[in-house]
Amino acid sequence: MNKVKDLLKTIKSIRFTKWQKMIFLIALIGLIVSAPYIITDNYILHIVILCSIYACLTLSLNMIIGWSGQFSLGHVCLYGMGAYITTLLMTQTGMNFFPATILSTAFTSGFAMLLCLPTLKLRGDYLAVITLGFGEVFRLFLTNSVSITRGPAGIPNIPDPVIFGYVISSKQAYFYFVALIVILFVVFMKRFNNSGFGMAMIVVNEDDIAATALGINVKKYKLLGFALGGGMAAFMGSFYAVYMGMISPTSFAYAESIKMVSMVVLGGIGSIPGSILGAVLLTALPEVLRAFSEYRMVIYGALMVVMMIFRPEGIWSRSSRMLNEYKIKAFENYKKK
Amino acid sequence: MFFQHLLNGIIVGGIYAMVALGYSMVYGVLQIVNWAHADVLMFATFIGLLLTTYLKMPVFAMVLLVALFASVLGMSVERVAYRPIKSGNRKMAVLVSALGMSTFLQNLAQLIFGSGTRQFKAIESKSFSFSGFTITNLQILILVVTSVMLLILYILVYRTKIGIAMRACSVSVDNAKLMGINTNLIISGTFGVGAFMAGVAGILIGVYYSAVYPTMGYLLGMKAFAAAILGGIGSIPGAVFGGFIIGTIESLGAGYISSAYRDAFAFFVMILILVVRPSGLMGAKHIDKV
Numbered sequence: 017m018n019k020v021k022d023l024l025k026t027i028k029s030i031r032f033t034k035w036q037k038m039i040f041l042i043a044l045i046g047l048i049v050s051a052p053y054i055i056t057d058n059y060i061l062h063i064v065i066l067c068s069i070y071a072c073l074t075l076s077l078n079m080i081i082g083w084s085g086q087f088s089l090g091h092v093c094l095y096g097m098g099a100y101i102t103t104l105l106m107t108q109t110g111m112n113f114f115p116a117t118i119l120s121t122a123f124t125s126g127f128a129m130l131l132c133l134p135t136l137k138l139r140g141d142y143l144a145v146i147t148l149g150f151g152e153v154f155r156l157f158l159t160n161s162v163s164i165t166r167g168p169a170g171i172p173n174i175p176d177p178v179i180f181g182y183v184i185s186s187k188q189a190y191f192y193f194v195a196l197i198v199i200l201f202v203v204f205m206k207r208f209n210n211s212g213f214g215m216a217m218i219v220v221n222e223d224d225i226a227a228t229a230l231g232i233n234v235k236k237y238k239l240l241g242f243a244l245g246g247g248m249a250a251f252m253g254s255f256y257a258v259y260m261g262m263i264s265p266t267s268f269a270y271a272e273s274i275k276m277v278s279m280v281v282l283g284g285i286g287s288i289p290g291s292i293l294g295a296v297l298l299t300a301l302p303e304v305l306r307a308f309s310e311y312r313m314v315i316y317g318a319l320m321v322v323m324m325i326f327r328p329e330g331i332w333s334r335s336s337r338m339l340n341e342y343k344i345k346a347f348e349n350y351k352k353k
Numbered sequence: 354m355f356f357q358h359l360l361n362g363i364i365v366g367g368i369y370a371m372v373a374l375g376y377s378m379v380y381g382v383l384q385i386v387n388w389a390h391a392d393v394l395m396f397a398t399f400i401g402l403l404l405t406t407y408l409k410m411p412v413f414a415m416v417l418l419v420a421l422f423a424s425v426l427g428m429s430v431e432r433v434a435y436r437p438i439k440s441g442n443r444k445m446a447v448l449v450s451a452l453g454m455s456t457f458l459q460n461l462a463q464l465i466f467g468s469g470t471r472q473f474k475a476i477e478s479k480s481f482s483f484s485g486f487t488i489t490n491l492q493i494l495i496l497v498v499t500s501v502m503l504l505i506l507y508i509l510v511y512r513t514k515i516g517i518a519m520r521a522c523s524v525s526v527d528n529a530k531l532m533g534i535n536t537n538l539i540i541s542g543t544f545g546v547g548a549f550m551a552g553v554a555g556i557l558i559g560v561y562y563s564a565v566y567p568t569m570g571y572l573l574g575m576k577a578f579a580a581a582i583l584g585g586i587g588s589i590p591g592a593v594f595g596g597f598i599i600g601t602i603e604s605l606g607a608g609y610i611s612s613a614y615r616d617a618f619a620f621f622v623m624i625l626i627l628v629v630r631p632s633g634l635m636g637a638k639h640i641d642k643v
Contacts, residue, residue, distance in 0.1 A: 087448060134628040141386040141448060142627055145578060149620035152575070160613045270571065274456050281449050313460035320453025324446045325437045 024332070048195045052188040061187045063303050068194040069256055070295035072201050074279040075288065076248030079205070081277075082286030083214065084241020085221030086132070089273050090147030091249055093154040096268030097124045098250025099257040100158070100165060103174050106258075113177030117254040121247045128246025129239050136235055151273060158265040170264025177258050190259055197255065198292075201248065205288050208244075217241060218286075271313060278316045281323055284330025293332055357486060358608040359601060364492050366600020367499035368561070370593040371554040372577035373584070374506065375427075375547030377592035380581070381523035382543050385444075388451035389430050391574025392458035393548050395567060397423035398473075398555035399466050402565050405475050412475050420552035427548025428541050430454055436537075455570075462567040470566040473559040495557050502553055503593060509546065510589060519543055523587065572616055576603070579623035585636020594635065598622075 032040065055061050073095060080088045101120035105111045111119075131150055135143050158165050165171070176185045177193075184193055208214045220227045220237045227234055257263050275298065283294025302312045323330065372394060379387045401419040404410045410418070434454040438446050480489045510516040521529040522539045530536045558573065559565045580599040584591025599619050606618040626633065 087445065089452075134624070138627060138631065141444075142582075142631070144448060144452075145386070145575070145582075146624055146627060149575070149624060152572075153617045153620055156614060156617050271456075274452065277449070277452065278456075285445070310464065314457055314464060317453045317455070317457030317460060321434050321450045321457065324434075324450035324453065328438070328446045 048192075051195075052191050058187050061191055063300060065187070065191055065194050065259065067296045067299045068198050069252055069259075070276070070279060070299045071198055071292045072252045073249060073276055074283065074291040074295040075201050075205055076245045076252065077276045078245075078280050078283075078286060078288075078291045079248065080241055080245035081280055082284075083209075083217045083221060084238055084245075085224075086238060086241060087141075087144045088147045088242075088245075089144045089277065090131075090149070090151035090154075091245075091276050092268045092270070092273040093147070093151040094124050094128055094246040094249040095253040095256075095272075096154060096158070096263075096265075097127065098253030099263050099268070100171075100253075101250075102254035103171050103257045103263055104164070106175055107171060107173070113175075113254070113258055114179075117251060120254055121250045124250035124253075125243040125247035128242045131246075132239055132242035136238055148270070148273075151270060155265055155268060155270075158268065165265075168265055170262055170266075172262040174257050174261050174263070176261075184258075194255065194259075197251075202288060202292075209288070213237075213240065221286075274313075275316060278320050280330075281320055282330060284333040287330065287332050290330050290332035294330070354608070355605075358604045360486075360488065360492075362601035362604030363597060364495050364600070365558075365561075365604065366580075366597035367495060367503075368554045368558050368596075369573075369577050369580045369600050370596025371499060371502060371550045371557075372573060373580040373592040373596045374589065375551050376578050376581040377584070377586055377589060378519070378523075378543050378547050381587040381589075382519065382526065382540055383435070385435065385447045386451065386578070387430070387435075387544070387547070388448075388574075389434065389454040389458055390427070390547065390551060391570030391577065392455045392462075393423055393426050393430060393570075394551040394555040394573065395565075395570035396426060396458055396462055397548075397552040398559045398565050398569070399462060399567075401475075401552075401556045401559065402471060402473050405473070415475070416553060416556050419556055420549045423552025423555070424545035424549040427544045427551070430458075431541060431544040436540075459567055459570065466567065468567055470564050472563050473565050474563060475556075475560050491561060495561060498553065498557060502550060506546070506550065506589075515539070515542065576616075576619040579619040582623055582633055583626050585633025588633070588635045591633055591635035595633070 051064070052061065055064065073091070077088065077091045080086055080091070098117075098120050101123055102113070102116045105116035105119060106113065131147070135146050138146065159168050161167070176183050178184070184190060216227070216232050217237045217240070219230065219232060220234050224234045227237075256267075260267075279294040279298050280291065281294070282298060283292070284290025298316065302309045308315070372391065375390045376387060379385065379390070397419045400422050401415055404415045404418060405412075434450045435447060438450055476491060476494070478489050478491055480487055482488075508516075510519060518529065518534045518539050519542070521532065521534060522536055522543070526536050526540075529539070558569075576599055577596065580595035581592045582595070583598060584593070584595030586592075599622060602622055603615060603618045607615040610618075
């Protein structure tokens with residue numbers, strides 16, 4: 017255990033120069049471009065795409081839990097709302113994927129803010145219960161309003177997205193698409209984390225009374241966290257809908273929310289590499305260990321308990337990373353003297 | 354029809370009240386929500402089902418055994434998932450750990466007992482009707498058991514030494530410890546008593562709807578939690594009162610508004626209460642000092 021901890025510490029303390037970063041970036045792009053040619057098995061490619069979807073979803077949930085410090089158990093409601101609105105716009109009005117996604121993302125962001133508005137005063141558990149309640153009501157709505165959502169049968173035959181006349185339909189094309197989305201999300205989160213908005217949000221998360229004393233509008237940042245997280249989840253929901261080609265209420269059940277929460281917790285609350293790590297581990301491991309796939313949810317549950325007892329900050333934590341950075345800076349200042 | 358719905362509501366409400374007590378008492382002592390409470394209930398109900406179908410045990414012995422099993426399970430949940438957590442951001446850590454425990458129990462039950470719905474017939478059902486008003490012997494039994502359990506709890510909490518210690522812990526655990534109370538024991542005991550009530554409630558609801566399934570705890574737990582919040586979480590009379598109100602609203606709503614959204618009414622009430630009066634109807638107003 018200690019050896020693993022030391023290894024993680026050394027990995028985290030490595031800092032690259034600009035050139036090294038450039039080379040690393042080019043290698044990454046090369047890897048992404050060549051991946052569909054290396055992975056010829058469609059099933060493995062499917063798993064990779066699923067990992068990417070969950071990585072983005074985990075990032076979006078981490079925006080709510082890790083950055084704005086609100087606990088949401090109804091993330092699946094926002095994710096499902098994005099998926100359903102995009103699907104309905106595409107199948108009912110014949111809209112293309114991109115305008116439909118923009119509309120549904122905007123709508124879901126707004127809805128997430130509305131959901132957050134009455135709960136601003138509430139603390140962890142209450143917020144968790146309310147968001148869970150919204151998720152449940154949403155699922156009931158999906159199952160019962162058959163005239164709109166076709167109920168439990170779901171909506172089949174969702175058309176593929178079209179970019180400049182090119183139809184994205186093969187697994188390879190979807191892979192490139194999702195890779196682009198992951199890169200966009202990571203860059204966005206990275207920029208957000210280092211921006212004034214992100215820093216203010218972290219302060220609000222750490223201590224909202226101190227934040228108020230510093231003149232930070234706490235309400236604004238809490239709403240912003242929910243809106244951004246909800247929008248990102250809705251975007252991924254739209255992608256999921258067109259990728260799968262059909263959606264039904266069972267894809268947006270309570271267990272899915274729990275899955276996302278456990279990914280955030282395993283990876284590290286408030287950490288970008290942690291989110292990706294958690295999502296990939298929890299999506300790929302059950303596929304690799306096929307024999308254990310029926311124990312998956314049991315393992316998720318046990319994992320959450322064990323992580324909270326032994327390593328509550330997750331595998332790749334934010335706090336220790338920041339601490340490292342501070343230490344390095346302090347050390348460099350010391351050397352200059 | 355109105356009185357029929359009202360009666361059904363009160364009967365289900367009594368069961369909600371018994372489950373809500375578990376949430377409220379634990380919250381009173383530790384200020385955490387025991388998310389695994391309803392899953393302890395579900396597990397205990399399955400044990401009851403096995404005892405009746407395979408061992409053909411008499412009903413009262415079965416209920417007693419199940420309730421004892423539930424309290425042991427409840428106490429072990431506290432030992433495993435709540436007590437060892439000592440991190441900086443304890444609230445978030447306990448919340449995640451509790452959720453994990455709930456997920457664990459729910460899916461373990463699915464693995465062991467299968468995910469389907471099982472019938473639970475412990476008592477032959479007979480119905481009596483007076484002037485357009487129907488009541489089954491099962492409903493009468495539920496009313497009687499609920500009242501007896503609530504009375505026992507009342508005596509335990511307000512008339513015994515353990516009860517005084519429990520109430521002392523709910524005011525302040527640290528001060529209770531200074532007064533020489535073994536707080537760890539009392540916390541364990543609170544979980545045990547809550548789970549004992551939940552075990553009985555689980556059997557009642559399983560027999561009433563004649564259905565036992567691994568996710569039964571999820572909705573039941575949410576409704577009971579809504580009841581606890583409605584009455585003011587941490588308050589024992591509040592939890593009982595809230596349980597009856599939630600049961601009645603649900604029954605009337607399903608009868609007069611829409612039966613498809615039966616499960617949504619409790620959530621609406623809960624959201625409304627949290628927005629309008631977060632401390633609940635009977636809860637003490639809590640002011641955070643800086």
